[in-house]
Amino acid sequence: MIRLIHNELLKIIGKWRSSIGFILIGVLMPLILWGFAKGGESFQREHLGQMSDSFVVVGSIVNGFLATYIVMNFLWVHVPFLIMLVSGDIIASEGQSGTFRIYLTRSVSRVKIIMAKWLTTLVYIFALLVFSSIMSLGLGALWLGVGDLVVFHEGLLILPWDMAFWRFTLAFWLVLGAMFTVSTLCFMFSSMVNNGIGPIIGGMAFLIIGLAVANIPLTFFETISPYLFTSYLDVWKKAFFDPIPWGEIGFDLTVLMGHLLIFLMITIRHFSKKDILT
Numbered sequence: 001m002i003r004l005i006h007n008e009l010l011k012i013i014g015k016w017r018s019s020i021g022f023i024l025i026g027v028l029m030p031l032i033l034w035g036f037a038k039g040g041e042s043f044q045r046e047h048l049g050q051m052s053d054s055f056v057v058v059g060s061i062v063n064g065f066l067a068t069y070i071v072m073n074f075l076w077v078h079v080p081f082l083i084m085l086v087s088g089d090i091i092a093s094e095g096q097s098g099t100f101r102i103y104l105t106r107s108v109s110r111v112k113i114i115m116a117k118w119l120t121t122l123v124y125i126f127a128l129l130v131f132s133s134i135m136s137l138g139l140g141a142l143w144l145g146v147g148d149l150v151v152f153h154e155g156l157l158i159l160p161w162d163m164a165f166w167r168f169t170l171a172f173w174l175v176l177g178a179m180f181t182v183s184t185l186c187f188m189f190s191s192m193v194n195n196g197i198g199p200i201i202g203g204m205a206f207l208i209i210g211l212a213v214a215n216i217p218l219t220f221f222e223t224i225s226p227y228l229f230t231s232y233l234d235v236w237k238k239a240f241f242d243p244i245p246w247g248e249i250g251f252d253l254t255v256l257m258g259h260l261l262i263f264l265m266i267t268i269r270h271f272s273k274k275d276i277l278t
Helices: 002-013 016-053 064-087 092-097 110-144 161-190 197-215 219-227 229-240 246-272
Strands: 149-152 156-159
Touching: 002 110, 016 064, 016 110, 064 110, 064 149, 064 161, 064 197, 064 229, 110 161, 110 246, 149 161, 156 161, 161 197, 161 229, 161 246, 197 219, 197 229, 229 246
Parallel strands: none
Antiparallel strands: 149 156
């Protein structure tokens, strides 16, 4: 299995689309941090708004923690699209090129092959999110410094810098679970076709529709929203609640992991019977 994963990692590294996410984050993060460094004072005035009349703020609330938190609030919707570029292509591209006709004739079982591809996809996601954390939290701490994190949850919540750090650590692992589920959905689509474009578009369409259902306040949508895993992709935000709602986080992760297992089982079943002759 380790050798299979190693081979799959070499395939991913050799494809240019695998580097798109790293390049985008590597360019975007410094640009955003530069914006915070140049416009921190105006951002602080807008962020606190009228509450500045009730609080005395000494120093600046703009630091690496706040910049990372704000970045996470809009990137968690966009990172899945970067992930789909790899998870939607990892199976379908080999079906399109015809390499499965030779690959699947080996003594290694199809289940091992598909699991190796899936685990390799998870390794790629982990690496991408670690890189994103380094470029946001690490570079942000060096560039903007660290300090108390000011967030809005049922009012104004101020987290000391040491507490904020482990809250970000928790948020990272929660984001990781959500992205694993998104990737496995696209991975499932990839096992059903022989063209990498279809799974990517299908995964994006499913994600956009699911997020729309989860966020548009209509009565009909509210009845079906709890059954869609897209309603729980923002579970990482609960890492910054006070107190941390461990029960809600556990429920959200259970729903996400339940969908992940369903997608994975469908993938294994379909790939085990995949026709490689036509």
